[in-house]
Amino acid sequence: MSEQLSLTLPLLKLMASGEIPDFDSDFIEDEHNQRNAILYTRAMDEYPLPALLQEQLKRQEPVYLETQEHVMVHLLTSTHDILIYQYDKQVEKEDYRLPLTLSFYLLLVIVIVIFLAPFVRRLMRLSTAASKLGEGQLDVRLQVGTLWYIRDIELSFNQMASKISLLMDDIKLLAGGLSHELRTPLARVRMGLDTLVEAQDEQLRAKYESRVNQQLDDMEGLLIHMLDFARLQHSLDEIKPHRVDVTQMLSNLISNTYHGSVELNLPSQSVCINADLRYLNMAVSNIIDNAIKYGHSKCTVAVLHESNHVVVSISDDGLGIEAEKRATVFKPFVRLDRQQCAGFGIGLAFSAKIISRYHGTIAVDTCPELGGARFKLRFPIV
Structure with a gap:
């Protein structure tokens, strides 16, 4: 029941009971709610109702009927006529719940988009940087932003890229240095072995054997130092x-x-x-x-x-x-x-x-x- 009808219903009951003098059919305009209302009477015989609704009227209970355009309130008068109060449904107080709900969800979507847009943009940059890193561009780095929920990821990526770059530099240095450092002792070992095979003097053979062993010791020491250097970063990270x-x-x-x-x-x-x-x-x-x-x-x-x-x-x-x-x-x-x-x-x-x-x-x-x-x-x- 609308607020306006709840205020009008007591007056209608007084009219139906005869406590208010007789009235003519009238056209009423409610200026406050800007809606049209009509009040009129009909004889019971001229206004057929189902038996159930007639019984409800005889018990002095209002009967409400609605169409797509109107709402009608029926009351039984003291002269056994039907008092009908009809008003326009379209001028009922407008319901703002649906527009407000849609506005709320629209605002929520906008806030979510504003919140997630930088996140998605930075994730795309992270994906691009990771692809470049995978292709061998070890100098790629991310510009660390101020967004707390992805800043740590960007910092971790830069640290990872720096460590990988450092390890690759070490590998290149070790590979280049190893090939360079081993070239001379290997040549000396080969020359010493060739001379050792041709030498007949025992003293000379012992001399060349000593030199070959010394070169082999140097090569072993080089390999040991190289392996120690290669394992150093891993050892430092573990401690x-x-x-x-x-x-x-x-x-x-x-x-x-x-x-x-x-x-x-x-x-x-x-x-x-x-x-x-x-x-x-x-x-x-x-x-x-x-x-x-x-x-x-x-x-x-x-x-x-x-x-x-x-x-x-x-x-x-x-x-x-x-x-x-x-x-x-x-x-x-x-x-x-x-x-x-x-x-x-x-x-x-x-x-x-x-x-x-x-x-x-x-x-x-x-x-x-x-x-x-x-x-x-x-x-x-x-």
Whole structure:
């Protein structure tokens, strides 16, 4: 029942009961609701109703009938006529529920599209970058956005791509270095074997056997160092870094290994970084060994504070490293002077990879006090 009908029905009942004087058929216009209403009477015989509805009227109950255009309310009057109140259905109070529901869902769809559009766009960029990476473009990277729900994925992809690129560079260096380093000892072994077959003197044969064995030992050592370097990244990834006191580590390393041959300058307070003690010892030892090998008589190690970083400076009084060659000394199989430099040129490459794994940097310049090379290892302080 509409609100207007609930207000009109009591008045209709009073009219039907005869408590309101007789009225003529009238045309009523409801200005408030802008709808047309007609009030009139009909004789019972002239307005046939089903027996069930007639019984309802005799019980003084209203009978409601509806068509597509009108609603009619029937009441039995005191003179046994039918009082009919008819009003237009089309001017019923408009129902806004459907438009409001459609508007709500439309707004919801718009919000979802606005929220998902950047996500879908970045996923497409991620898919494109992954395809390029799979095709061998190892330098492809994603521009990391500010959307929290995909930022971590973009960062992880860039880290993965950087690690793959680094591993591929290592493989190329190892493959190129291995083929180059093995060429000379293999030629010497072949020449020694050919000479050994032709030699009749036992002393000469023993001499050539010794040389061949030495070359084979060198080749074995090269392969061992190459495999160690190839496994280094995997080993570093498996070990979780922890808090390491740099000053205590250096003090123990130099006192236990170098026995006074290295001058150590430490700050008054301890400085800690995140690293693995064993690999950090290996990285620093390789650099100190080089400083002692190529220096004349003096090697110094100092620890300095620079902003939120700690710098380990390792200097010697040797000839130093030429400026144009400083960027290459941290690559594997690089030896500046092959005639005088023993080894395979992997020590500094080991150190650089370990330092990089623990978010550090390594650089080399000239020591102003000693005149030789100065290696600066820079780590973020915990």
